[in-house]
Amino acid sequence: MRYLTSGESHGPQLTTIIEGLPAGMPLLDSDINHALARRQKGHGRGRRMQIEKDTVQITGGVRHGYTLGSPVGLVVQNDDWKHWTKIMGQGPLEQEELDEVKRKISRPRPGHADLNGALKYGHRDMRNVLERSSARETTVRVAAGAVAKKLLSLLGIEVVGHVVEIGGIVSNKREYNSLEELRDITEESPVRCLDAEAAQKMMDAIDDAKKNGDSIGGIVEVVVEGMPPGVGSYVHYDRKLDAKLASAIISINAFKGVEFGIGFEAAKKPGSQVHDEIAWNDKEGYYRKTNRLGGFEGGMTSGMPIVVRGVMKPIPTLYKPLESVDIETKEPFTASIERSDSCAVPAAAVVAEHAIAWELATAILDQFYADRFEALKASVEEQRSFARDF
Numbered sequence: 001m002r003y004l005t006s007g008e009s010h011g012p013q014l015t016t017i018i019e020g021l022p023a024g025m026p027l028l029d030s031d032i033n034h035a036l037a038r039r040q041k042g043h044g045r046g047r048r049m050q051i052e053k054d055t056v057q058i059t060g061g062v063r064h065g066y067t068l069g070s071p072v073g074l075v076v077q078n079d080d081w082k083h084w085t086k087i088m089g090q091g092p093l094e095q096e097e098l099d100e101v102k103r104k105i106s107r108p109r110p111g112h113a114d115l116n117g118a119l120k121y122g123h124r125d126m127r128n129v130l131e132r133s134s135a136r137e138t139t140v141r142v143a144a145g146a147v148a149k150k151l152l153s154l155l156g157i158e159v160v161g162h163v164v165e166i167g168g169i170v171s172n173k174r175e176y177n178s179l180e181e182l183r184d185i186t187e188e189s190p191v192r193c194l195d196a197e198a199a200q201k202m203m204d205a206i207d208d209a210k211k212n213g214d215s216i217g218g219i220v221e222v223v224v225e226g227m228p229p230g231v232g233s234y235v236h237y238d239r240k241l242d243a244k245l246a247s248a249i250i251s252i253n254a255f256k257g258v259e260f261g262i263g264f265e266a267a268k269k270p271g272s273q274v275h276d277e278i279a280w281n282d283k284e285g286y287y288r289k290t291n292r293l294g295g296f297e298g299g300m301t302s303g304m305p306i307v308v309r310g311v312m313k314p315i316p317t318l319y320k321p322l323e324s325v326d327i328e329t330k331e332p333f334t335a336s337i338e339r340s341d342s343c344a345v346p347a348a349a350v351v352a353e354h355a356i357a358w359e360l361a362t363a364i365l366d367q368f369y370a371d372r373f374e375a376l377k378a379s380v381e382e383q384r385s386f387a388r389d390f
């Protein structure tokens with residue numbers, strides 16, 4: 001399965017085409033709209049989220065609520081587009097219109113894609129870079145991921161993303177009875193955090209950062225339950241599933257680090273306190289007594305919950321900006337900016353959830369029968385009972 005996205009942040013719309021879904025899978029726009037609404041929430045976002053009411057239009061590949069096997073097209077309109085029709089128009093402009101809209105962006109923001117993108121494509125107006133490097137694109141990544149999540153859920157695999165740290169404030173509550181409980185509690189939290197006390201401190205930290213013209217980052221965690229064991233590969237470096245998940249996390253705007261299970265803590269501990277002992281019982285077959293490795297050994301799923309965390313750096317656009325250089329004058333400057341998020345970690349937890357769901361669904365479709373949904377389901381179930389009886 002693969003998808004491409006197209007669209008600029010303030011252009012008319014964002015589009016994605018998904019290729020490789022099986023036929024006969026139930027899919028409604030409401031499955032996707034719920035995910036889009038979740039991505040828009042979260043304490044710390046700027047005014048843009050009040051303008052947008054993200055909803056999807058399915059433009060192909062679905063009929064009467066079921067996939068056809070043909071490419072699935074998804075479109076999300078940018079409501080902000082109506083304010084940008086001249087600046088972002090695709091046709092040529094008259095000279096006087098050009099003068100009006102051609103306020104070139106020549107001052108790159110440290111930490112954003114502006115300068116590197118300009119050097120790559122030769123854009124002297126860095127709007128040509130920022131329009132696409134903007135995390136607005138994560139809207140359609142979430143839309144594609146919501147389709148993947150639907151497929152996983154129909155196969156008994158659930159994926160939940162939540163926030164475990166913002167601005168150095170750590171969630172102390174990690175235990176929950178079920179993924180459903182984790183989802184419900186974090187859904188109600190304005191920062192998508194299980195620990196209500198830490199959540200309040202996180203919100204205060206976001207407000208402080210905003211007041212000071214600054215921004216803060218954090219850590220999100222994605223948990224997956226229900227993956228059959230043995231998905232991925234130890235045979236080929238480019239089919240290792242943990243590596244694909246790591247790449248999916250780092251591909252999200254502003255993500256700088258990734259770890260599985262106890263992650264970087266493993267460097268400090270002896271093997272006896274890192275590796276998970278193997279056990280067997282009648283009901284489950286093989287399982288691990290602990291899950292310190294976060295659901296992976298040898299690039300393949302172990303059947304234990306997958307636990308993957310990603311580090312998001314603070315948002316680069318600052319109301320109290322850092323020093324940079326104007327590419328026209330080569331003079332140093334510290335410019336003010338119009339609007340920005342001060343913290344997007346809660347939204348990024350939703351993006352991470354969907355990026356992970358996409359990779360898992362793709363791995364399932366690579367490994368099991370993939371043309372008819374019912375046959376896929378039977379094939380995944382067969383792997384589960386094979387592993388149970390092995």
Ligand SMILES: Cc1cc2nc3c(=O)[nH]c(=O)nc-3n(C[C@H](O)[C@H](O)[C@H](O)COP(=O)(O)O)c2cc1C
Binds near residue numbers: 347348
């Ligand atoms: C949900 C989300 C919202 C974001 N909002 C902003 C924002 O308002 N302003 C900003 O400068 N960066 C924002 N970012 C981060 C930038 O898009 C990102 O830093 C930039 O594309 C450069 O890429 P890199 O940080 O991965 O190197 C956001 C990221 C995410 C995931």
Ligand SMILES: C=C(O[C@@H]1CC(C(=O)O)=C[C@@H](OP(=O)(O)O)[C@H]1O)C(=O)O
Binds near residue numbers: 009046049253341
């Ligand atoms: C539009 C979204 O996020 C945007 C991501 C973003 C960036 O630089 O990444 C900059 C901001 O854009 P704007 O200047 O239009 O407010 C965010 O609002 C979104 O998440 O849907």
